[in-house]
Amino acid sequence: MSEYPVQIGPARFANPYFAASGCFGYGLEYRDFIRPDELGAVVTKTVTPLPRAGNSVPRLQETPAGLLNSIGLQNVGIEAYLRDKLAPLVEAGGTPFVSIAAETMEEYARMAALLADHPSIRAVEVNLGCPNVDTGGDRDAAEARAVERITRVVKDRLPDRAVAIKLTPNVTDIVHLARGAEQGGADAVVAINTVVGMDIDIARARPTFARVRAGLSGPAIFPIALLKVWEIAGAVRIPVIAVGGIASANDVIKFFMAGATAVQLGTLLFSRPTLLAEVKAGVAEFLAARTLDHPHRLRLSRAGALEVGDPASAILG
């Protein structure tokens, strides 16, 4: 199988197929099904400054072609993560892409400093699931400025690592936020986190989740994610890492055409650990049929409709 190396800021990855945060644990839980070195990177479960017990059950509910989750960022905390979880993944040949989330600038600074001490960490993803900022004046712009500040705080402490900012789709204009990340010095943006939704348990006559709101993932959100990736890739110069509903090689090809540099497999891994192999084979075959040497050649120009017919000319680098 061909590997397609990708460069994101200072970091190089053996291939553009990553596991999404929260969908691959700390990297070894799935090892009987997917060896961590088969993935370009493992974006590990988001860790926070302190351990979190997460929300009460139920935490999951299937919806049409989707999955609602209300996990509540249950995690061991950054210290236990660095002590117990990081080394085993590296030893197993995995490439950790460490996901972090915090509530204040100080916490972000402290977390970034802790990560900086670990040279085996090549890349860090900042999970801005829901930018939680004061809203004085124009809220979107305020959020974009907050994104910029958080990015800078983290990147300043990790100049030689890839810092990627993961964005929520639950805003009027995600491109605003992506530009904020770019301004702040991010090496990439990751789009998208889950879409907010809810469910109601009609037998019990109450919202299914104690916190009512939950995050929707899975194929249902793929068209939403694809548009966000297309819009961001058209607006920033840094790489976009695409995530949201990937269920086939064709979905991955669409993300590459929309301008993604790498992709993350999420919810579908739960039911179909063979998805990674399917994606690798499917993309390789698609490229081979068009004598293209790298998925990045799939990126569409924005000039408008492309030539139909000759596959090679149909695709502009």
Next chain:
Amino acid sequence: MSEYPVQIGPARFANPYFAASGCFGYGLEYRDFIRPDELGAVVTKTVTPLPRAGNSVPRLQETPAGLLNSIGLQNVGIEAYLRDKLAPLVEAGGTPFVSIAAETMEEYARMAALLADHPSIRAVEVNLGCPNVDTGGDRDAAEARAVERITRVVKDRLPDRAVAIKLTPNVTDIVHLARGAEQGGADAVVAINTVVGMDIDIARARPTFARVRAGLSGPAIFPIALLKVWEIAGAVRIPVIAVGGIASANDVIKFFMAGATAVQLGTLLFSRPTLLAEVKAGVAEFLAARTLDHPHRLRLSRAGALEVGDPASAILG
């Protein structure tokens, strides 16, 4: 079959089951499958000040549990609508809930004035699919103010009709917009219009739709719509009309529990014209099992989790 009358502002409807705009034409096209008088109201295809030819084909693309459309508001224009389409629906026993969209306040004023001349129109839905306004200062608030102004312009000219404002989910905070509609004197808000998404035709290596963006509907968006309805119903005092992904009686029950006053069936009608009958029977059965006399009794209190067990006590009026 029991009918459950509902009141929305000055207008009364025989039942809370409406057809969604764009999914039932001008009301008679489906008459071999659904008689218009079986519906509480037919929200007709959005009409604009002038006829529109709509977008180029393709205009539709199925996605997992969803449908992307890029129709481009093809319609006959308000004048032809009032001349040719309105009376036949009324004669067939249908209750027209006329959907309109415009680009300027003047156009809204003119359309409302035209509608006012037709006493057979009991209700008007203003399709603010994508509020297209200047963005000086705080954009969400600006949009909310625009929603308020549009609402007032329409309602002022239609004081004795129900005026409902249909909102887009593609914003950071839909509650803001709903409050704008309430402030402007709306009799109801309708949530949600389609969620923006896109698709790519990988064989042709180009976005499936000429305009790239398209609107996602169908069961995929149901959890998104449910949350928006829950949030709006908790924030405004006017009725909420729920729409988005209804595919079963249970979905309708969830919307009522979330606080909806009426619901609209959309995309699923295309494949399953029997859905209306299913919904009517399923809701009636659910109510009967709990000796409730109206779907509005299903509305959940916000106080937190409700009693499990006794169905009657589980539901607070």
Next chain:
Amino acid sequence: MSRPGQFALLLAHPSLHLVRRPMSIHDEGDGWRSYMVKPVGPATRELVGLAVGGQVDISPPLGNGFPRVLGPDPLLLVGGGFGIAPLYFLARRLEAQAAGPEVRILYGGRSARDVELDALAGLRSEILPSTDDGSLGFHGTCVDRCVDLLRREGKRAARFTVLTCGPHAMMAALYRAVHGLVHEVYVSLEEIMACGVGVCMGCVTRTGEGTVPICTHGPVFRGSDLVDIALETGHV
């Protein structure tokens, strides 16, 4: 009873899909209808994968169908690939008429594999297969075959009516090649559909009348009524 050229919306039941797919009616009899489904994508693969006794969600016959009155002048039915389905039905009905018009069927495909002569079993009309690779019948496209045939007819060509169903590119080429030679060309258009009854406005084409749904104003159109007769602007 349905008319040749009408279609129905079909979906396996249960299905992984949401939207029923349009299929031309291929034949019908007492209490049954048949369809020819080409497995080109997920929903058609589901349909062809159904076991005997499997269930299908299915709409009543939709669309206008071919003109009700055809003949007495001669007809050419030009089918590309699975476009043959409604032409078979049309030929059957025409053959059942007392003193029906002369009917010839031109049936083209890439190669012998794509020309399912079985689908035309039982017809009395003359069948003229063609294949792009020459593996069956005339060596060339059915458009070439049609032009060839009309040329041999000489002046009589002007009396012919051509009715065609197949890939848009083929129908466009056919229209351009023969509309000046023959009396009239009818084309059966395809476009992605959802409602099938003119409600969703998903399946339109431009005609002299404006932008109209193919599902109600078509799928059969007089070629000369179509603005995009190049047809290349169509999706399919």
Next chain:
Amino acid sequence: MSRPGQFALLLAHPSLHLVRRPMSIHDEGDGWRSYMVKPVGPATRELVGLAVGGQVDISPPLGNGFPRVLGPDPLLLVGGGFGIAPLYFLARRLEAQAAGPEVRILYGGRSARDVELDALAGLRSEILPSTDDGSLGFHGTCVDRCVDLLRREGKRAARFTVLTCGPHAMMAALYRAVHGLVHEVYVSLEEIMACGVGVCMGCVTRTGEGTVPICTHGPVFRGSDLVDIALETGHV
């Protein structure tokens, strides 16, 4: 080879659903495994609706299973409804041991219909059915039955280990009723699952160790390790 109390994730293939559903392993032999699936919702209905030869997506055995070493003291296996599935498997394995412990199976349901004695066919252990409506066996719940049995055992009760699987409310009631009387109570918990391997953190319960995934740290827990032993906080 799997251990009694382990489960697998199953989904019909193809399926209208996204997430595989956990099912206890009910039995296994050379090249086969069996499951008892109760059709409570759409995915389980799909599974029970499969025709012979139908395909299923299925994971390897997951979870800890019941304790590897049980006995020599006597065991009570208390199953409610489809909770009987892993207990059958456990009894089979215990019976296959040379000089295995004494095993009695308490199997409760609402009424005779819910107690599928066929599912226990071939066991040598004593089977004590109970029904809420008295239509089969003991008149009362399997919790009542268990308390009754232990009371009759007098002092010997303290040597018993109870292993239970069934609705949470039943297991909670059982734990509360008997944990002071017997040596140990093991409960097999249920919660909505997605990954089955401790990755998604969807299926947790609180134990002395913290909030842990049921799919990896369980599904079988020592009752005394569970913080929410009232179990009423569980979803199911």
